[in-house]
Amino acid sequence: MSVLIHNLGAFGAGFRTTLALTLASFAGALAIGLVVASMRVSPVAPLRAAGTAYVETIRNIPLLVLLFLFFFGFPKMGIQYPPFPSAVIVMAAYTGSFVAETIRSGVNTVARGQAEAARAIGLTFPQSLRLVVLPQALRAVVAPIGNLFIALVKNTALASTIAVVELGSVYTRLITETAQPVAILFGATVGYLALALTGGWIFAEIEHKVAIKR
Amino acid sequence: MASPGFRAVLPGALCYNRRVGEADPAEDKRQLVVLEGVRKSFGDLQALRDIDLTVSAGEVVVLIGPSGSGKSTLCRCINRLETIDAGTILIDGMPLPQEGKALARLRADIGMVFQSFNLFAHKTVLQNVTLGPIKVRDIPKAEAAERGMALLERVGIADKADRYPAELSGGQQQRAAIARALAMDPKLMLFDEPTSALDPEMIKEVLDVMIELAKEGTTMIVVTHEMGFARSAARRVVFMDGGRIVETADPDTFFSSPSTERARDFLSKILAH
Numbered sequence: 001m002s003v004l005i006h007n008l009g010a011f012g013a014g015f016r017t018t019l020a021l022t023l024a025s026f027a028g029a030l031a032i033g034l035v036v037a038s039m040r041v042s043p044v045a046p047l048r049a050a051g052t053a054y055v056e057t058i059r060n061i062p063l064l065v066l067l068f069l070f071f072f073g074f075p076k077m078g079i080q081y082p083p084f085p086s087a088v089i090v091m092a093a094y095t096g097s098f099v100a101e102t103i104r105s106g107v108n109t110v111a112r113g114q115a116e117a118a119r120a121i122g123l124t125f126p127q128s129l130r131l132v133v134l135p136q137a138l139r140a141v142v143a144p145i146g147n148l149f150i151a152l153v154k155n156t157a158l159a160s161t162i163a164v165v166e167l168g169s170v171y172t173r174l175i176t177e178t179a180q181p182v183a184i185l186f187g188a189t190v191g192y193l194a195l196a197l198t199g200g201w202i203f204a205e206i207e208h209k210v211a212i213k214r
Numbered sequence: 215m216a217s218p219g220f221r222a223v224l225p226g227a228l229c230y231n232r233r234v235g236e237a238d239p240a241e242d243k244r245q246l247v248v249l250e251g252v253r254k255s256f257g258d259l260q261a262l263r264d265i266d267l268t269v270s271a272g273e274v275v276v277l278i279g280p281s282g283s284g285k286s287t288l289c290r291c292i293n294r295l296e297t298i299d300a301g302t303i304l305i306d307g308m309p310l311p312q313e314g315k316a317l318a319r320l321r322a323d324i325g326m327v328f329q330s331f332n333l334f335a336h337k338t339v340l341q342n343v344t345l346g347p348i349k350v351r352d353i354p355k356a357e358a359a360e361r362g363m364a365l366l367e368r369v370g371i372a373d374k375a376d377r378y379p380a381e382l383s384g385g386q387q388q389r390a391a392i393a394r395a396l397a398m399d400p401k402l403m404l405f406d407e408p409t410s411a412l413d414p415e416m417i418k419e420v421l422d423v424m425i426e427l428a429k430e431g432t433t434m435i436v437v438t439h440e441m442g443f444a445r446s447a448a449r450r451v452v453f454m455d456g457g458r459i460v461e462t463a464d465p466d467t468f469f470s471s472p473s474t475e476r477a478r479d480f481l482s483k484i485l486a487h
Binding site for chain 1: 322
């Protein structure tokens with residue numbers, strides 16, 4: 001175990017990067033998810049089509065491929081970002097496609113009459129979505145969005161493939177350097193578990209708090 | 215609301231600024247809702263066949279008829295919750311606009327009360343009532359809340375203002391829904407079977423509110439099975455069957471001596487008990 005204590009600094013730095021990567025990507029994923037889900041339920045056909053195209057493209061490509069495409073492929077078209085922002089963009093885009101589908105299924109759980117009543121008092125479609133439908137839809141999908149958060153925590157380990165020095169790359173390096181894989185893996189496991197469990201707990205609290213009395 | 219330019223060319227539109235319900239014989243001639251040749255199909259089912267109907271300001275028109283006769287569909291077409299396949303619908307002299315901002319503005323002027331209440335489940339009763347005034351009419355929150363409380367007082371549920379819809383009885387929810395519609399100062403109120411989902415005891419509390427509105431001169435189109443309400447509050451009864459208007463008469467005439475065989479048959483069935 002002393003190997004862990006000796007490398008606590010490296011672990012800490014990796015953990016902080018993983019945390020930052022997770023939070024930034026998740027914030028982006030929520031924003032993308034909200035916009036794309038709104039597009040997919042909109043009465044405007046081209047918006048619906050664009051939303052569907054986005055989801056069906058992004059979510060059906062492996063995250064690793066998306067990372068390589070963005071980090072190694074896009075620079076050939078003049079689009080180039082450093083490793084960390086690249087990872088955030090790709091992870092947000094990827095997780096966002098799942099968030100969009102989750103929110104859309106939440107929208108489907110909101111009774112049709114809610115949107116009709118919203119329109120009947122003179123709210124425009126965007127208003128009725130923002131003020132009536134989405135607030136209820138989001139309450140219904142807190143748990144599955146928590147699942148996506150946990151999946152994202154673990155997916156961030158792939159960012160090591162494009163040179164982001166996060167928890168995953170720290171333990172890969174330390175295993176080689178120290179030749180004590182069990183201890184090092186144990187440390188990494190604790191890091192990911194802490195992040196995922198905390199996230200899961202926060203989502204459970206949110207779910208409990210915003211539940212609608214029916 | 216009609217644009218000023220449009221008002222000028224409408225011969226019958228001389229008294230537009232008067233509030234609905236103010237006693238003025240000239241006002242009664244103002245045609246608030248005009249349907250001409252309205253048709254609507256759901257797939258193979260023809261829900262509405264060539265409907266012509268005119269409702270004047272201050273009138274209470276009750277639509278009755280058997281299930282599937284098209285009365286709810288007709289009601290929902292008037293604020294374009296259902297689109298029509300043919301014909302025209304004029305609200306206050308203006309054709310119903312396409313989906314968009316203009317339609318939203320028009321809907322704000324038409325109150326609607328649903329069979330299933332449809333109160334916003336995530337908002338308190340008072341928030342339900344003030345949402346439209348705040349977001350559609352841009353009324354300051356404090357003022358909207360004050361007026362909202364007055365309306366809740368009027369429908370007798372001011373003590374429930376901070377409760378959520380699910381905590382209320384059906385009758386209370388429906389009265390809250392009526393208050394929500396009234397909060398927009400509508401020039402027309404649509405009621406789509408407002409008491410059909412209620413226990414018998416709660417029907418009266420909702421009908422009492424509606425009768426009060428009718429007395430005040432609110433223009434109302436009411437789809438209902440409550441013959442008592444039709445008798446006491448309606449100026450006209452419109453009887454529908456198979457997507458057509460079969461008979462239109464004042465309530466006394468309709469209930470005592472309906473002119474069509476179909477209406478007689480319908481009345482004999484529902485009034486037998």
